[in-house]
Amino acid sequence: MQISTFRKNIFFTLLFLCMFSIPMKSQSQIEVDLGADLVSSYVWRGHKQAGASVQPYLSASISGFSLGAWASTDLTSKDGKKEVDFSASYTIGDFKAAITDYWWDGEDQFRYFSSPAEGNNGHYLEATLGYTLPEKFPLSITWNTFLLGKGNKKNDGENSYSTYIELAYPFSVKETNMSISTGFVPWQSAVYGTSSGLKFTSVTLSASKGIKITDSYTLPVFANIICNPAMEDIHFVFGISIK
Numbered sequence: 001m002q003i004s005t006f007r008k009n010i011f012f013t014l015l016f017l018c019m020f021s022i023p024m025k026s027q028s029q030i031e032v033d034l035g036a037d038l039v040s041s042y043v044w045r046g047h048k049q050a051g052a053s054v055q056p057y058l059s060a061s062i063s064g065f066s067l068g069a070w071a072s073t074d075l076t077s078k079d080g081k082k083e084v085d086f087s088a089s090y091t092i093g094d095f096k097a098a099i100t101d102y103w104w105d106g107e108d109q110f111r112y113f114s115s116p117a118e119g120n121n122g123h124y125l126e127a128t129l130g131y132t133l134p135e136k137f138p139l140s141i142t143w144n145t146f147l148l149g150k151g152n153k154k155n156d157g158e159n160s161y162s163t164y165i166e167l168a169y170p171f172s173v174k175e176t177n178m179s180i181s182t183g184f185v186p187w188q189s190a191v192y193g194t195s196s197g198l199k200f201t202s203v204t205l206s207a208s209k210g211i212k213i214t215d216s217y218t219l220p221v222f223a224n225i226i227c228n229p230a231m232e233d234i235h236f237v238f239g240i241s242i243k
Contacts, residue, residue: 034058035243042072043235045164045183046202046228047192050074050081064091082106089128096130102149124149124191142166152190162191164201176209185230199230 036056059068074081089098105122125148132140146162168181183202210218220241
């Protein structure tokens with residue numbers, strides 16, 4: 001059996017089991033969240049990925065365990081930039097652990113199940129650990145490391161274990177929820193394009209609030225000012241959330 005065929009069979013088997021295992025649980029125990037964001041540009045950890053994009057998401061959670069899907073499709077580029085990610089996470093108290101499969105091959109690649117030997121392979125596997133300090137000072141610390149991925153290798157072929165560490169602190173001003181965060185790459189990284197030591201790639205000021213449309217509906221909007229000191233770049237992203 002070819003590797004790609006084997007992967008397809010495993011993928012659809014797991015999907016089938018997930019679809020039929022959820023109804024077996026009490027519906028009152030499962031929390032489902034879905035929606036989409038419309039953003040003026042897609043900026044990820046200080047790096048611009050695409051122009052104006054639509055970013056749908058879907059997740060199901062029970063007893064601290066969550067399965068989620070997230071995607072982004074560029075609405076303006078002729079390159080057809082597309083990303084589809086799947087994740088599994090577990091949260092207990094103030095701790096969170098997650099594993100995410102990123103797929104960045106893009107539109108019209110049709111190689112989602114291909115191995116690197118068969119063509120482009122935009123799959124990257126990342127592990128995440130996070131912790132939020134007590135409510136009096138709710139600073140969150142997140143450590144993200146890529147474990148696998150064709151583009152995660154150094155020039156000599158060794159895994160660079162590309163890592164991104166982020167600190168974020170939320171606060172509010174009147175009816176506006178805000179946060180300030182900073183993220184950095186601690187060592188050489190193939191994914192983030194850094195060839196030496198510590199580099200700060202993101203310093204972000206975020207704000208979100210609801211704009212009243214009718215008596216029964218409020219439209220969530222948000223804005224992010226994102227500076228990338230390592231690249232001397234800056235972005236201002238505006239978005240609308242649809243839930």
